[in-house]
Amino acid sequence: MKIITIASLKGGVGKTTIAAFLGQAIRKRKKILVCDIDPNNNLTDFFLRDVDIKELQSRNIYHGLTGRKELSDCIFKTGFDIDCVPATPELAMVGSELMNDFGSVIRFESDLKSLKYDLILIDTPPSLTYELQASIYVSDLILCPISYNRWTVHGYQLLENQVLKQKKAGKKIKLLGVPSMVTAKKSEALSDVDEIPLTKTHILKSEALENAIILGTALKESSNAWIQFDSLAKEVI
Amino acid sequence: MKIITIASLKGGVGKTTIAAFLGQAIRKRKKILVCDIDPNNNLTDFFLRDVDIKELQSRNIYHGLTGRKELSDCIFKTGFDIDCVPATPELAMVGSELMNDFGSVIRFESDLKSLKYDLILIDTPPSLTYELQASIYVSDLILCPISYNRWTVHGYQLLENQVLKQKKAGKKIKLLGVPSMVTAKKSEALSDVDEIPLTKTHILKSEALENAIILGTALKESSNAWIQFDSLAKEVI
Secondary structure, three states: OEEEEEOOOOOOOOHHHHHHHHHHHHHOOOOEEEEEOOOOOHHHHHHOOOOOHHHHHHOOHHHHHHOOOOHHHHOEEOOOOOEEEOOOHHHHHHHHHHOOOOHHHHHHHHHHHOOOOOEEEEEOOOOOOHHHHHHHHHOOEEEEEEOOOOOHHHHHHHHHHHHHHHHHOOOOOEEEEEEEEEOHHHHHHHOOOOOOOEOOOOEEOOHHHHHHHHHOOOOOOOOHHHHHHHHHHHHHO | OEEEEEOOOOOOOOHHHHHHHHHHHHHOOOOEEEEEOOOOOHHHHHHOOOOOHHHHHHOOHHHHHHOOOOHHHHOEEOOOOOEEEOOOHHHHHHHHHHOOOOHHHHHHHHHHHOOOOOEEEEEOOOOOOHHHHHHHHHOOEEEEEEOOOOOHHHHHHHHHHHHHHHHHOOOOOEEEEEEEEEOHHHHHHHOOOOOOOEOOOOEEOOHHHHHHHHHOOOOOOOOHHHHHHHHHHHHHO
16 A cells, blocks of 8 residues: 655645545546545545535544544545545644654554555645644655745755654655646746656646636546646556 | 734635735834744745845744744834734744743743834734744734635634633633635625624625735725725724
């Protein structure tokens, strides 16, 4: 099993968009679980928007992390032939609860690895919270959406520092930038940022993409956006 | 002196937009300092986009919070006749550094109150970090941008719980929702959410507003958006 985390210390760079559509492209090839570990729960809103809030509150990633429920009991079926562990805003409390419970992240990793999926894709909050640190710890690959902004390299390096800490602890984690939500022109400029190893696939800004994420719908498989996610899927699985 | 914090546990609800333009509207009446305490530093990018990254890294809110520099030495002049304490992504580390330094928030409050301004306006990250908690602690008034989303009431209540904790510690903090980035129709619907005390002023979604925040420019004082912020300023100062 492979665990891929989408992470960035900048907000608004397309983390949830990538998680939603990369997840769908991977599903064409692998049995995949998406896991929302962001208290802002936008991925949950995408995949499970018809599920009642009370139902989401009764079993979600918070219960899995704190051991109140088995992680496997927190899995929902979605309309996309993808399973999903949702998050609710209460997840924001998990850090103060588990901060000094050093075993909690190790339990999270073994719980994830005991699930019957080929690949788990995790969406994370844009800040150095417990949730993000735990996701880094359990990952084989971290994809960091990179947009063309003067803080880009800087934000990437901060994330890289966190990955290096886990590497020192013996973890094998690969970190890759994904040029994301950029125009074709800026996408070209990003290829010159040689401090950051980038995926070959760039995700270009597009209205079809923005609409699909807002409406919670799939992309047309003939669309440019879909072709990009399909190519990204091939690159990372 | 009054300290107003813009806070929400949902991202993308217009916190930075409100901080930027409410700040400008308040400046017409009061001597104001804006303080960016979000590692995502979008308010810094709005007010100080021409300042070199190295210069911003040498003195910012992180140095003020950790006591490495006097807070007063971390103030920059902006082109908007408003002073600004910037943030950089390094701020994300401050929580792990100060988490158990219980005096740090009290020092932050007295440092802020020793500054020569009528009003300080603080922009915060959308997660329950040290930065947000510290901002709540020092505030007289917290404005929570509310957009029309099924998690709205829920996110507000989580914030309210944090405010209640500080109230139990004897702090007098007022919490108000600001209907934000909503269409006129949804703005009306929000008036019915009776769990949340709302400002009379609603900030409506508008392209002029989105462009101004992206471009880092002021609003035309004849524009609807400006009139809304001016009205909000009158309501909250």
